Amino acid sequence: MFDDILVAIPAYNEQKNISEVLNEVCKKFKYVLVVDNNSEDQTIKKIENFPIFLIKHKYNLGKSGSMKTALQFAKIRKFKYLAFMDADGQHKTNDLIKICKKIYDENSELIIGYRKNLIDLNLKKRIGTIILQRLFSLVYKKKLFDIQSGLRIFDTSIESKINWHSTGINHYFADAEITCNAVKNNCKIDQIPIEALSSEKYKGMNIVQGLYLVLMILYWRVFR
Numbered sequence: 001m002f003d004d005i006l007v008a009i010p011a012y013n014e015q016k017n018i019s020e021v022l023n024e025v026c027k028k029f030k031y032v033l034v035v036d037n038n039s040e041d042q043t044i045k046k047i048e049n050f051p052i053f054l055i056k057h058k059y060n061l062g063k064s065g066s067m068k069t070a071l072q073f074a075k076i077r078k079f080k081y082l083a084f085m086d087a088d089g090q091h092k093t094n095d096l097i098k099i100c101k102k103i104y105d106e107n108s109e110l111i112i113g114y115r116k117n118l119i120d121l122n123l124k125k126r127i128g129t130i131i132l133q134r135l136f137s138l139v140y141k142k143k144l145f146d147i148q149s150g151l152r153i154f155d156t157s158i159e160s161k162i163n164w165h166s167t168g169i170n171h172y173f174a175d176a177e178i179t180c181n182a183v184k185n186n187c188k189i190d191q192i193p194i195e196a197l198s199s200e201k202y203k204g205m206n207i208v209q210g211l212y213l214v215l216m217i218l219y220w221r222v223f224r
Contacts, residue, residue, distance in 0.1 A: 010066035062171025114146035115196035
């Protein structure tokens with residue numbers, strides 16, 4: 001099972017969490033890829049004994065760049081599906097399994113794992129997630145709960161429909177941009193609730209980036 005799925009894990013300075021993440025994922029999935037964004041800590045050393053694919057960027061290209069690299073690798077190796085999960089331990093392998101089974105059962109093109117219970121998130125992330133959810137539903141006329149979720153899987157054949165351009169300081173926007181593009185191009189999308197685990201407070205977008213993402217969601221709707 002899951003022989004046609006590549007699980008991709010973008011990583012940057014994750015020596016604290018990456019071993020535990022891989023220890024669980026490698027028990028359930030045959031094909032795992034870590035895309036390391038030129039980590040400056042011991043991330044590479046921590047994962048060198050795991051049976052995984054590893055791509056190490058010479059420069060830090062951000063999460064969006066790592067996701068692009070993973071998609072290129074998946075296409076070259078002819079994987080039908082590409083799944084993403086974060087390297088910081090906030091996603092559970094059991095939830096990854098659920099979204100993978102869901103894409104098989106529903107024959108969907110994109111499955112998003114949404115954080116149903118936001119109480120465990122810090123206040124900034126909780127408020128931001130709710131604002132994005134309501135804005136997205138209003139502008140795109142589709143109710144999706146967590147457009148920024150990093151736990152997702154999609155059929156690699158929809159590459160042209162979801163092609164994302166977020167980069168640089170906006171590298172965290174990739175998940176939202178993929179979701180917006182998928183909706184605009186009428187992809188078959190499903191979602192499944194997952195457990196919301198807290199990650200380090202310093203990670204993710206700041207308030208300025210969050211406000212900019214709001215503008216980009218409107219931009220993608222009108223101009224893409």
